[in-house]
Amino acid sequence: MAATATATTLSEPSAFKLVSHRPVSSSLSAFSSLKLHSAANSPNYSLKSQLTTQQHRHIGTPIRSTTTTPAVASTVTTFHGLCYVVGDNIDTDQIIPAEYLTLVPSKPDEYEKLGSYAFIGLPSSYETRFIEPGETKSKYSIVIGGDNFGCGSSREHAPVALGASGVAAVVAESYARIFFRNSVATGEVYPLESEGRLCEECRTGDVVTIELGESDCKLINHTTGKEYKLKPIGDAGPVIEAGGIFAYARKTGMIPSP
């Protein structure tokens, strides 16, 4: 499931849709190091086909996922897209209300449905909804939150709903323990920590890029032209990239393949 899920997330056009961003140059430089997280595994993947604005016609043919600077062996995992900004203490009921917990995440069709309800529990004060009426995916691939993101229930449906809706990464000041663990265990989303209150620095709809290097992790807001340092994800990174703990354990030989 995890593998399918990742592929779905990444082949979802909206995840990389670029709308009105400037300055163009900075977003282009961001693309130069674009890894497009695991997208190489998806054979039909083509970034070009997913770019909707004319500004990017000149980018050219599909950008391969693992862009490695030849001199340096390290790879940079990059996410690029629109961000959706929420506040402090976003609990699991706001991420995926309890009435949708009848959906079983390990069933592929119900996994997709869970995604379509992501953040439906946010109060109406959030005028811009995370998923447009009639849509099943979100156009926002990066969520920016404040303190204690994902508090409340232990429901794994929460990171699953976000991942299934097309979210690649959450950037918050801090996380509730179980949400963080579930995000890593499922490999659904990268739970990244910011150093400041990015939820007050960014606005829903801003175009952002996240770069996770081995020594340097940052978030670039192309709409405002500002750059922010992120805390390193550490050993959890490879687990999420593999698609969760089971996939990682198999990949590294910790457990045998079934």
Place this chain on the structure above:
Amino acid sequence: MASSTIIPSSSAFIKKDVGLSAFSSQHSFYIRSSKKRACKKIASVMAPQQSERKPSTTGSVKTGSTMTEKILARASEKTQLVPGENVWVNVDVLMTHDVCGPGVIGNFKKEFGENAKVWDREKVVIIPDHYIFTTDERANRNVDILRDFCTEQNIKYFYDIKDLGNFKANPDYKGVCHIALAQEGHCRPGEVLLGTDSHTCTAGAFGQFATGIGNTDAGFVLGAGKLLLKVPPTLRFVMDGEMPDYLLAKDLILQIIGEISVAGATYKAMEFVGNTVESLTMEERMTLCNMVVEAGGKNGVVPADNTTYKYLEDKTTLPYEPVYSDGQARFLSEYRFDISKLEPLVAKPHSPDNRALARECKDVKIDRVYIGSCTGGKTEDFMAAAKVFLASGKKVKVPTFLVPATQKVWMDVYSLPVPGSGGKTCSQIFEEAGCDTPASPSCGACLGGPRDTYARMNEPLVCVSTTNRNFPGRMGHKEGQIYLASPYTAAASALTGFVTDPREFLQ
């Protein structure tokens, strides 16, 4: 925020930050696991292991451990652990329910194979409790998935329900998992209990390590019987003083969460001690531990004592071995409370740490009262509510919904005499007070649930509730307002139609 308005209760509270010197050893240990904690002073108390010789064989224990560290050390077959260490912990009991169980089973089958067997059919406890009395087809299907799996795996403890029309026709059916775990003897001192529900921490009341995990982790435990866990540092809460008869454990935990915030114990263990805690019944200790997750806590724990052993007497025949924090155990910080000075509290919308005195909210008009859940739906919770109704002799002014946590609680509500009532049962007192008839035991509307869930908030109402969370949408409606309170305060509020301090009726 709320604390500034709480002069009396704040004065009952002292936080003692244990000085750096007391933690020097711990700081040196932190280096291993956390880069965040830059250590300037390296003063190692425990020398690095030079040989195969284990500290236990030398007969000299050099540092003290907290009970959480000891439980995890034993379960991971280590001599001693320090906070921050990651260890593989053997699990004594894995619990799952109808909301997460099907996903856990799906993960287990996918990862271990269609024909795989669970690691121990007697250590898996499966309790349908969340979405039971509903016509939601998917919810009903989920209970069927549990049943098929339990049959296939010959799971020893499956508390099944087939006849949804009459829960009493299902002798195996219990109800809310955390209360059922205790009542059926699955909670034992010194053990490790994991469950796919954040309120699994309730079982810490028995002096055990208990915490909530996700479906993927639970799928792993189902196949392997163990899980990689990080040893949490412990916050210690010392509560002393005679508890006034208008307070309940719910007030104590709301006080604590208000003090340390909804993230104040993130990744940490919360240990509750002091003569007030010693005087609490098992059910009250469960209330205390139940809400540690509302402070972000990994687990809560109360040292086992005679109260614990007495409760367990007729519930389990399995041997258990309690552990206790050493005198020299290192606590991250210690908080002290004089409980005799506390007043009844509520948590205002929309956060469990939005603490206020009940009497400060006396102008808040309410639409309904809800008494139920793993937090506030136990026998003693209903006894407490009945006591307030009895003392007032009046009728409720707003709809008052009662959802016993388990079948056993339901039976108690209908059979146990309320002290001082001349032999009346809770159910009789509730009926005289004009409450709704006690509903079938389940998680009910605590977390909203399917649309047809009994007492679910389908409109933006104001509710005083004995449950555990009041984030937006928790009980069903995003614009609903939930005031978390003790059963005393909930019953008093039902009688006036406003948030009400129970002293108005109890004194």
